[in-house]
Amino acid sequence: MNEPSLHARGGALRLAGTITRGEFTLAVDISVEPGEIVALSGPNGVGKTTVLRFLAGLGGTLDPDGTYTLGGEDMTHLPPEHRRLAVVFQEPRLVPHMTAETNVSFAATLSGIPRADAHRRAAELLDELGLPPNKHTLKPTKLSGGQRGRVAIARALAAQSPRLRLLDEPLAAIDAPSRGPLRDVLARHLADSDAPTILVTHDPTDVKALATRDIPLG
Incomplete structure:
Protein backbone atom coordinates (compact mmCIF):
# COMPACT_ATOMS: atom_id res chain seq x y z
CA MET A 1 0.00 0.00 0.00
CA ASN A 2 1.33 3.43 -0.90
CA GLU A 3 1.99 5.81 1.96
CA PRO A 4 -0.28 8.88 1.80
CA SER A 5 1.39 12.05 0.65
CA LEU A 6 2.00 14.97 2.99
CA HIS A 7 -0.70 16.80 1.07
CA ALA A 8 -3.25 14.19 2.12
CA ARG A 9 -2.28 14.12 5.78
CA GLY A 10 -4.09 16.19 8.35
CA GLY A 11 -5.16 16.02 11.95
CA ALA A 12 -5.11 17.83 15.23
CA LEU A 13 -2.32 20.01 16.59
CA ARG A 14 -0.86 19.11 19.96
CA LEU A 15 1.76 21.30 21.63
CA ALA A 16 2.71 20.75 25.25
CA GLY A 17 5.86 21.46 27.23
CA THR A 18 8.23 24.37 27.78
CA ILE A 19 9.43 26.48 24.85
CA THR A 20 12.75 28.28 25.31
CA ARG A 21 13.90 31.15 23.10
CA GLY A 22 17.03 32.85 24.35
CA GLU A 23 16.39 33.62 28.01
CA PHE A 24 12.60 33.53 27.59
CA THR A 25 10.70 30.41 28.61
CA LEU A 26 7.01 29.63 28.25
CA ALA A 27 5.03 26.62 29.43
CA VAL A 28 2.27 25.73 26.95
CA ASP A 29 -0.51 23.18 26.68
CA ILE A 30 -2.41 23.68 23.42
CA SER A 31 -4.64 21.34 21.44
CA VAL A 32 -6.41 22.42 18.24
CA GLU A 33 -8.75 20.13 16.32
CA PRO A 34 -9.01 20.08 12.50
CA GLY A 35 -11.07 23.06 11.35
CA GLU A 36 -10.85 24.74 14.75
CA ILE A 37 -9.57 28.33 15.01
CA VAL A 38 -7.90 29.06 18.35
CA ALA A 39 -6.86 32.56 19.36
CA LEU A 40 -3.84 33.12 21.61
CA SER A 41 -4.53 36.22 23.67
CA GLY A 42 -2.67 38.24 26.27
CA PRO A 43 -0.56 41.39 26.59
CA ASN A 44 2.68 42.07 24.75
CA GLY A 45 5.58 39.94 25.87
CA VAL A 46 3.71 36.85 27.07
CA GLY A 47 4.98 34.71 24.20
CA LYS A 48 2.21 34.57 21.58
CA THR A 49 4.55 35.17 18.64
CA THR A 50 7.15 32.87 20.22
CA VAL A 51 4.61 30.03 20.03
CA LEU A 52 3.85 30.76 16.37
CA ARG A 53 7.52 30.98 15.42
CA PHE A 54 8.24 27.69 17.16
CA LEU A 55 5.34 25.98 15.40
CA ALA A 56 6.67 27.28 12.08
CA GLY A 57 10.19 26.02 12.85
CA LEU A 58 11.66 29.51 12.98
CA GLY A 59 13.13 29.59 16.46
CA GLY A 60 12.90 28.23 19.95
CA THR A 61 13.38 24.79 21.43
CA LEU A 62 11.01 22.43 23.21
CA ASP A 63 12.04 20.59 26.36
CA PRO A 64 12.92 16.90 25.82
CA ASP A 65 9.67 15.72 27.41
CA GLY A 66 7.55 18.11 25.33
CA THR A 67 5.23 17.25 22.45
CA TYR A 68 4.62 18.92 19.10
CA THR A 69 2.55 16.79 16.75
CA LEU A 70 0.20 17.25 13.82
CA GLY A 71 -2.15 14.35 13.23
CA GLY A 72 0.05 12.30 15.55
CA GLU A 73 3.25 12.97 13.56
CA ASP A 74 6.17 14.45 15.48
CA MET A 75 6.97 17.85 13.96
CA THR A 76 9.60 19.00 16.45
CA HIS A 77 12.66 18.59 14.24
CA LEU A 78 11.04 18.65 10.78
CA PRO A 79 12.56 21.40 8.59
CA PRO A 80 10.19 24.37 8.09
CA GLU A 81 9.95 23.82 4.33
CA HIS A 82 8.59 20.30 4.92
CA ARG A 83 5.87 21.23 7.41
CA ARG A 84 3.29 22.38 4.82
CA LEU A 85 2.12 25.36 6.84
CA ALA A 86 0.26 28.50 5.74
CA VAL A 87 1.59 31.51 7.65
CA VAL A 88 0.79 35.20 7.91
CA PHE A 89 3.52 37.02 9.84
CA GLN A 90 3.21 40.44 11.49
CA GLU A 91 5.49 41.68 8.71
CA PRO A 92 4.27 40.52 5.27
CA ARG A 93 7.64 38.99 4.27
CA LEU A 94 6.80 38.97 0.58
CA VAL A 95 9.39 37.83 -1.95
CA PRO A 162 -2.10 23.11 4.56
CA ARG A 163 -1.58 21.00 7.65
CA LEU A 164 -1.70 24.06 9.93
CA ARG A 165 -2.47 27.77 9.53
CA LEU A 166 -0.60 30.34 11.64
CA LEU A 167 -1.91 33.92 11.63
CA ASP A 168 0.13 36.50 13.54
CA GLU A 169 -1.83 39.78 13.66
CA PRO A 170 -3.08 39.19 10.07
CA LEU A 171 -5.03 42.46 9.87
CA ALA A 172 -2.53 44.71 11.69
CA ALA A 173 -1.30 46.33 8.46
CA ILE A 174 -4.84 47.03 7.22
CA ASP A 175 -6.45 50.43 7.81
CA ALA A 176 -9.32 50.34 10.30
CA PRO A 177 -12.19 51.00 7.81
CA SER A 178 -11.06 48.07 5.64
CA ARG A 179 -10.66 45.52 8.39
CA GLY A 180 -14.35 44.61 8.58
CA PRO A 181 -14.71 43.43 4.96
CA LEU A 182 -11.33 41.65 5.06
CA ARG A 183 -12.26 40.00 8.34
CA ASP A 184 -15.38 38.64 6.64
CA VAL A 185 -13.34 37.25 3.73
CA LEU A 186 -10.83 35.66 6.07
CA ALA A 187 -13.61 34.14 8.21
CA ARG A 188 -15.23 32.54 5.15
CA HIS A 189 -12.02 30.94 3.98
CA LEU A 190 -11.06 29.69 7.44
CA ALA A 191 -14.52 28.21 7.90
CA ASP A 192 -14.02 26.20 4.69
CA SER A 193 -10.63 24.83 5.83
CA ASP A 194 -10.01 21.51 7.58
CA ALA A 195 -6.65 22.70 8.94
CA PRO A 196 -6.26 23.63 12.60
CA THR A 197 -5.58 27.37 12.88
CA ILE A 198 -3.72 29.45 15.48
CA LEU A 199 -4.58 33.17 15.51
CA VAL A 200 -2.62 35.84 17.37
CA THR A 201 -4.32 39.23 17.60
CA HIS A 202 -4.66 42.14 20.00
CA ASP A 203 -8.06 43.02 18.54
CA PRO A 204 -11.00 41.49 20.46
CA THR A 205 -13.12 41.94 17.34
CA ASP A 206 -10.80 39.55 15.49
CA VAL A 207 -11.16 37.01 18.28
CA LYS A 208 -14.95 37.29 18.26
CA ALA A 209 -15.28 37.18 14.46
CA LEU A 210 -12.61 34.60 13.60
CA ALA A 211 -11.88 32.31 16.54
CA THR A 212 -13.86 29.37 17.83
CA ARG A 213 -11.93 29.38 21.12
CA ASP A 214 -9.52 31.60 23.04
CA ILE A 215 -6.45 30.51 25.01
CA PRO A 216 -5.05 33.26 27.27
CA LEU A 217 -1.28 33.30 27.77
CA GLY A 218 0.57 34.95 30.61
Whole structure:
Protein backbone atom coordinates (compact mmCIF):
# COMPACT_ATOMS: atom_id res chain seq x y z
CA MET A 1 0.00 0.00 0.00
CA ASN A 2 1.33 3.43 -0.90
CA GLU A 3 1.99 5.81 1.96
CA PRO A 4 -0.28 8.88 1.80
CA SER A 5 1.39 12.05 0.65
CA LEU A 6 2.00 14.97 2.99
CA HIS A 7 -0.70 16.80 1.07
CA ALA A 8 -3.25 14.19 2.12
CA ARG A 9 -2.28 14.12 5.78
CA GLY A 10 -4.09 16.19 8.35
CA GLY A 11 -5.16 16.02 11.95
CA ALA A 12 -5.11 17.83 15.23
CA LEU A 13 -2.32 20.01 16.59
CA ARG A 14 -0.86 19.11 19.96
CA LEU A 15 1.76 21.30 21.63
CA ALA A 16 2.71 20.75 25.25
CA GLY A 17 5.86 21.46 27.23
CA THR A 18 8.23 24.37 27.78
CA ILE A 19 9.43 26.48 24.85
CA THR A 20 12.75 28.28 25.31
CA ARG A 21 13.90 31.15 23.10
CA GLY A 22 17.03 32.85 24.35
CA GLU A 23 16.39 33.62 28.01
CA PHE A 24 12.60 33.53 27.59
CA THR A 25 10.70 30.41 28.61
CA LEU A 26 7.01 29.63 28.25
CA ALA A 27 5.03 26.62 29.43
CA VAL A 28 2.27 25.73 26.95
CA ASP A 29 -0.51 23.18 26.68
CA ILE A 30 -2.41 23.68 23.42
CA SER A 31 -4.64 21.34 21.44
CA VAL A 32 -6.41 22.42 18.24
CA GLU A 33 -8.75 20.13 16.32
CA PRO A 34 -9.01 20.08 12.50
CA GLY A 35 -11.07 23.06 11.35
CA GLU A 36 -10.85 24.74 14.75
CA ILE A 37 -9.57 28.33 15.01
CA VAL A 38 -7.90 29.06 18.35
CA ALA A 39 -6.86 32.56 19.36
CA LEU A 40 -3.84 33.12 21.61
CA SER A 41 -4.53 36.22 23.67
CA GLY A 42 -2.67 38.24 26.27
CA PRO A 43 -0.56 41.39 26.59
CA ASN A 44 2.68 42.07 24.75
CA GLY A 45 5.58 39.94 25.87
CA VAL A 46 3.71 36.85 27.07
CA GLY A 47 4.98 34.71 24.20
CA LYS A 48 2.21 34.57 21.58
CA THR A 49 4.55 35.17 18.64
CA THR A 50 7.15 32.87 20.22
CA VAL A 51 4.61 30.03 20.03
CA LEU A 52 3.85 30.76 16.37
CA ARG A 53 7.52 30.98 15.42
CA PHE A 54 8.24 27.69 17.16
CA LEU A 55 5.34 25.98 15.40
CA ALA A 56 6.67 27.28 12.08
CA GLY A 57 10.19 26.02 12.85
CA LEU A 58 11.66 29.51 12.98
CA GLY A 59 13.13 29.59 16.46
CA GLY A 60 12.90 28.23 19.95
CA THR A 61 13.38 24.79 21.43
CA LEU A 62 11.01 22.43 23.21
CA ASP A 63 12.04 20.59 26.36
CA PRO A 64 12.92 16.90 25.82
CA ASP A 65 9.67 15.72 27.41
CA GLY A 66 7.55 18.11 25.33
CA THR A 67 5.23 17.25 22.45
CA TYR A 68 4.62 18.92 19.10
CA THR A 69 2.55 16.79 16.75
CA LEU A 70 0.20 17.25 13.82
CA GLY A 71 -2.15 14.35 13.23
CA GLY A 72 0.05 12.30 15.55
CA GLU A 73 3.25 12.97 13.56
CA ASP A 74 6.17 14.45 15.48
CA MET A 75 6.97 17.85 13.96
CA THR A 76 9.60 19.00 16.45
CA HIS A 77 12.66 18.59 14.24
CA LEU A 78 11.04 18.65 10.78
CA PRO A 79 12.56 21.40 8.59
CA PRO A 80 10.19 24.37 8.09
CA GLU A 81 9.95 23.82 4.33
CA HIS A 82 8.59 20.30 4.92
CA ARG A 83 5.87 21.23 7.41
CA ARG A 84 3.29 22.38 4.82
CA LEU A 85 2.12 25.36 6.84
CA ALA A 86 0.26 28.50 5.74
CA VAL A 87 1.59 31.51 7.65
CA VAL A 88 0.79 35.20 7.91
CA PHE A 89 3.52 37.02 9.84
CA GLN A 90 3.21 40.44 11.49
CA GLU A 91 5.49 41.68 8.71
CA PRO A 92 4.27 40.52 5.27
CA ARG A 93 7.64 38.99 4.27
CA LEU A 94 6.80 38.97 0.58
CA VAL A 95 9.39 37.83 -1.95
CA PRO A 96 10.76 41.20 -3.17
CA HIS A 97 11.55 40.23 -6.78
CA MET A 98 8.09 38.71 -7.37
CA THR A 99 4.93 40.63 -8.21
CA ALA A 100 1.92 40.59 -5.90
CA GLU A 101 0.28 37.95 -8.08
CA THR A 102 3.33 35.70 -8.33
CA ASN A 103 3.90 35.87 -4.57
CA VAL A 104 0.46 34.32 -4.19
CA SER A 105 0.53 31.91 -7.14
CA PHE A 106 3.96 30.59 -6.13
CA ALA A 107 2.57 29.59 -2.73
CA ALA A 108 -0.29 27.84 -4.49
CA THR A 109 2.01 25.89 -6.83
CA LEU A 110 4.23 24.82 -3.92
CA SER A 111 1.15 23.25 -2.33
CA GLY A 112 0.45 21.19 -5.45
CA ILE A 113 -1.93 23.35 -7.50
CA PRO A 114 -1.15 23.32 -11.26
CA ARG A 115 0.46 26.54 -12.45
CA ALA A 116 -2.44 27.81 -14.57
CA ASP A 117 -4.91 27.14 -11.77
CA ALA A 118 -2.55 28.78 -9.27
CA HIS A 119 -2.47 32.01 -11.30
CA ARG A 120 -6.27 32.06 -11.49
CA ARG A 121 -6.57 31.38 -7.78
CA ALA A 122 -4.08 34.17 -6.98
CA ALA A 123 -5.98 36.71 -9.09
CA GLU A 124 -9.30 35.70 -7.54
CA LEU A 125 -7.97 35.96 -3.98
CA LEU A 126 -6.32 39.33 -4.57
CA ASP A 127 -9.56 40.65 -6.09
CA GLU A 128 -11.56 39.26 -3.17
CA LEU A 129 -9.20 40.89 -0.68
CA GLY A 130 -9.52 44.25 -2.40
CA LEU A 131 -6.19 44.65 -4.18
CA PRO A 132 -6.94 46.59 -7.39
CA PRO A 133 -6.17 44.62 -10.59
CA ASN A 134 -3.63 47.26 -11.67
CA LYS A 135 -1.62 46.43 -8.53
CA HIS A 136 -1.40 42.67 -9.21
CA THR A 137 1.66 43.08 -11.43
CA LEU A 138 3.57 45.36 -9.05
CA LYS A 139 6.40 44.25 -6.81
CA PRO A 140 6.08 44.69 -3.02
CA THR A 141 8.15 47.89 -2.93
CA LYS A 142 5.51 49.56 -5.12
CA LEU A 143 2.66 48.61 -2.77
CA SER A 144 1.46 50.34 0.38
CA GLY A 145 1.69 48.60 3.75
CA GLY A 146 -1.98 47.73 3.65
CA GLN A 147 -1.68 46.34 0.12
CA ARG A 148 1.28 44.19 1.14
CA GLY A 149 -0.82 42.93 4.04
CA ARG A 150 -3.58 41.88 1.64
CA VAL A 151 -1.05 40.00 -0.51
CA ALA A 152 0.32 38.21 2.57
CA ILE A 153 -3.18 37.07 3.55
CA ALA A 154 -3.90 35.94 -0.02
CA ARG A 155 -0.65 33.97 -0.07
CA ALA A 156 -1.62 32.10 3.10
CA LEU A 157 -5.10 31.36 1.75
CA ALA A 158 -3.77 30.20 -1.62
CA ALA A 159 -2.05 27.11 -0.23
CA GLN A 160 -3.98 23.94 -0.93
CA SER A 161 -4.82 21.88 2.18
CA PRO A 162 -2.10 23.11 4.56
CA ARG A 163 -1.58 21.00 7.65
CA LEU A 164 -1.70 24.06 9.93
CA ARG A 165 -2.47 27.77 9.53
CA LEU A 166 -0.60 30.34 11.64
CA LEU A 167 -1.91 33.92 11.63
CA ASP A 168 0.13 36.50 13.54
CA GLU A 169 -1.83 39.78 13.66
CA PRO A 170 -3.08 39.19 10.07
CA LEU A 171 -5.03 42.46 9.87
CA ALA A 172 -2.53 44.71 11.69
CA ALA A 173 -1.30 46.33 8.46
CA ILE A 174 -4.84 47.03 7.22
CA ASP A 175 -6.45 50.43 7.81
CA ALA A 176 -9.32 50.34 10.30
CA PRO A 177 -12.19 51.00 7.81
CA SER A 178 -11.06 48.07 5.64
CA ARG A 179 -10.66 45.52 8.39
CA GLY A 180 -14.35 44.61 8.58
CA PRO A 181 -14.71 43.43 4.96
CA LEU A 182 -11.33 41.65 5.06
CA ARG A 183 -12.26 40.00 8.34
CA ASP A 184 -15.38 38.64 6.64
CA VAL A 185 -13.34 37.25 3.73
CA LEU A 186 -10.83 35.66 6.07
CA ALA A 187 -13.61 34.14 8.21
CA ARG A 188 -15.23 32.54 5.15
CA HIS A 189 -12.02 30.94 3.98
CA LEU A 190 -11.06 29.69 7.44
CA ALA A 191 -14.52 28.21 7.90
CA ASP A 192 -14.02 26.20 4.69
CA SER A 193 -10.63 24.83 5.83
CA ASP A 194 -10.01 21.51 7.58
CA ALA A 195 -6.65 22.70 8.94
CA PRO A 196 -6.26 23.63 12.60
CA THR A 197 -5.58 27.37 12.88
CA ILE A 198 -3.72 29.45 15.48
CA LEU A 199 -4.58 33.17 15.51
CA VAL A 200 -2.62 35.84 17.37
CA THR A 201 -4.32 39.23 17.60
CA HIS A 202 -4.66 42.14 20.00
CA ASP A 203 -8.06 43.02 18.54
CA PRO A 204 -11.00 41.49 20.46
CA THR A 205 -13.12 41.94 17.34
CA ASP A 206 -10.80 39.55 15.49
CA VAL A 207 -11.16 37.01 18.28
CA LYS A 208 -14.95 37.29 18.26
CA ALA A 209 -15.28 37.18 14.46
CA LEU A 210 -12.61 34.60 13.60
CA ALA A 211 -11.88 32.31 16.54
CA THR A 212 -13.86 29.37 17.83
CA ARG A 213 -11.93 29.38 21.12
CA ASP A 214 -9.52 31.60 23.04
CA ILE A 215 -6.45 30.51 25.01
CA PRO A 216 -5.05 33.26 27.27
CA LEU A 217 -1.28 33.30 27.77
CA GLY A 218 0.57 34.95 30.61
